[in-house]
Amino acid sequence: MQRAQDGDAGQAVEEALHPLDAATQLTWTGDGFTGLMTRSYWNFAGPYGGLTAALLMRALMQHPERRGDPIALTVNYCATIAEGPLRIRLRAARTNRSTQHWFLELAQGDDAPAITATAICSARPETWSHRPAQPPSLPPEAELVRFPWEKSPCAWMARYDVRLDRYTPLAPQPLPEPVAGAQTGLMRDEPPRPLDFVSLAAFADCFFARVFVARGTLMPVGTISMTTWFHATAEALARQGAAPLIGHADTRVYNHGYHDQSAELWSQDGTLLATSHQLVYFRDPPVRPA
Amino acid sequence: MQRAQDGDAGQAVEEALHPLDAATQLTWTGDGFTGLMTRSYWNFAGPYGGLTAALLMRALMQHPERRGDPIALTVNYCATIAEGPLRIRLRAARTNRSTQHWFLELAQGDDAPAITATAICSARPETWSHRPAQPPSLPPEAELVRFPWEKSPCAWMARYDVRLDRYTPLAPQPLPEPVAGAQTGLMRDEPPRPLDFVSLAAFADCFFARVFVARGTLMPVGTISMTTWFHATAEALARQGAAPLIGHADTRVYNHGYHDQSAELWSQDGTLLATSHQLVYFRDPPVRPA
Numbered sequence: 001m002q003r004a005q006d007g008d009a010g011q012a013v014e015e016a017l018h019p020l021d022a023a024t025q026l027t028w029t030g031d032g033f034t035g036l037m038t039r040s041y042w043n044f045a046g047p048y049g050g051l052t053a054a055l056l057m058r059a060l061m062q063h064p065e066r067r068g069d070p071i072a073l074t075v076n077y078c079a080t081i082a083e084g085p086l087r088i089r090l091r092a093a094r095t096n097r098s099t100q101h102w103f104l105e106l107a108q109g110d111d112a113p114a115i116t117a118t119a120i121c122s123a124r125p126e127t128w129s130h131r132p133a134q135p136p137s138l139p140p141e142a143e144l145v146r147f148p149w150e151k152s153p154c155a156w157m158a159r160y161d162v163r164l165d166r167y168t169p170l171a172p173q174p175l176p177e178p179v180a181g182a183q184t185g186l187m188r189d190e191p192p193r194p195l196d197f198v199s200l201a202a203f204a205d206c207f208f209a210r211v212f213v214a215r216g217t218l219m220p221v222g223t224i225s226m227t228t229w230f231h232a233t234a235e236a237l238a239r240q241g242a243a244p245l246i247g248h249a250d251t252r253v254y255n256h257g258y259h260d261q262s263a264e265l266w267s268q269d270g271t272l273l274a275t276s277h278q279l280v281y282f283r284d285p286p287v288r289p290a
Numbered sequence: 291m292q293r294a295q296d297g298d299a300g301q302a303v304e305e306a307l308h309p310l311d312a313a314t315q316l317t318w319t320g321d322g323f324t325g326l327m328t329r330s331y332w333n334f335a336g337p338y339g340g341l342t343a344a345l346l347m348r349a350l351m352q353h354p355e356r357r358g359d360p361i362a363l364t365v366n367y368c369a370t371i372a373e374g375p376l377r378i379r380l381r382a383a384r385t386n387r388s389t390q391h392w393f394l395e396l397a398q399g400d401d402a403p404a405i406t407a408t409a410i411c412s413a414r415p416e417t418w419s420h421r422p423a424q425p426p427s428l429p430p431e432a433e434l435v436r437f438p439w440e441k442s443p444c445a446w447m448a449r450y451d452v453r454l455d456r457y458t459p460l461a462p463q464p465l466p467e468p469v470a471g472a473q474t475g476l477m478r479d480e481p482p483r484p485l486d487f488v489s490l491a492a493f494a495d496c497f498f499a500r501v502f503v504a505r506g507t508l509m510p511v512g513t514i515s516m517t518t519w520f521h522a523t524a525e526a527l528a529r530q531g532a533a534p535l536i537g538h539a540d541t542r543v544y545n546h547g548y549h550d551q552s553a554e555l556w557s558q559d560g561t562l563l564a565t566s567h568q569l570v571y572f573r574d575p576p577v578r579p580a
Binding site (some may be wrong): 123 | 361362364366368369383384386388389391393395402403404406407408410412413414415416417418419420421422423464468470471504505514515517519521523541542543544545546547548550552554562565567569571572573574
């Protein structure tokens, strides 16, 4: 599938757009963008957090004053986003010789911002390099488990093909003892789509809340803040093309209503494309009758 | 040393303040705070990044509308801060039932912001908890190495007592091959000071740039963005008191002028108090005559 060329608007082209491109279409307004939230990447009560990150990244990439590649994006999920029109305001808070710092807000109607975010762009010069981190090891592809997405009520799950080294079946009650939260897997857009900063920003959130994995049950959760760093240049992303990423996520601590989650996104050729750290809100699941 | 009581202004009390409290004194202006940057925590060309984080945390803690404990702080270092007056503007971008999202800026004179930041506060209810991460292991205290702070031109180093499991002596030229960037150590304020969110925000930056460690030399560096998550309640911090924290930092990848750094800050009783992730700008050192 091809992304629409500039100026090729119209229904026929709309239908040819990849769902991620369709969901992140924005219109420039002079001081930001307007867009439309649909249910194409819907989660339980609002959009998939990765789609929101992708929308902000799209705004950044399309801003006429952007200089260099994105290197950092922090998204704060302040409130639920509803279906319907949205607007993104963004400004370069400070532009230096090597870096450009952005502040972004996403809002709907007259409400206070649902999202605040900061981003950083920079030239990526050739420098000394050293890559001590090693890609996670994966079992043979045939042993990976595709989560039973077709049973999910969440539309965003059908937008990805994710095959994991292990997963905890979700039961009505939590496990008596928690299991490991770590998971490693192959992840791609469904249908496949060439990697760019927009989709990489979305992949950063493409892991279940670790507390679901550790406890083997659903409960009220939500990403509160997610910081993603882009370690690769636009050229390195282009080399990856539409092949699956290798993703890994784990958590250090679950307590007092929040847990951390750190994720790595690797290319097929063993390049660490992005790392992402998020703070997740959780509350104990309601106790259901046996 | 005691912190000044409210209303106990004056030179005698100023002198009794811990250096961190003196350096983070702020005056409320109705929509933010004013403060004064001195050289007491000076780094090479501006203040220690941890002091800047502490200043923002102080502003947040003193804001009359703050609700709950800080759980997240992202600081974007957009430009160098100079000696002299500074002002911090902050506003609650959105307050929900459980979380409060803040946007902060630090500026001087008529310049664009030198710092942009976001922070999140929340109640920390008792919930299910699980703490899979284990504290880093440390050699016996007698084997730890205190960096030769007294030789440093950087004032902030004298404000901390940091004893590390290993360090790379800094030479005029880089090592022929990089060594591990990981370090673990005991870290406390000098003089000792009871832990609170202000000092914990500062400790998050209390590691050398990993690229100094890996290459064994100095070079142009700077923290570009630092995200810290506070996993502990104010009560847990109070239990730690003025005892040294156990800190650990490491890096996954150094390339294209930036490297990541992830740090953990543990209490003496094995509680993960905070995790912090930062993106560090670096450039190759100038080649000096042999």
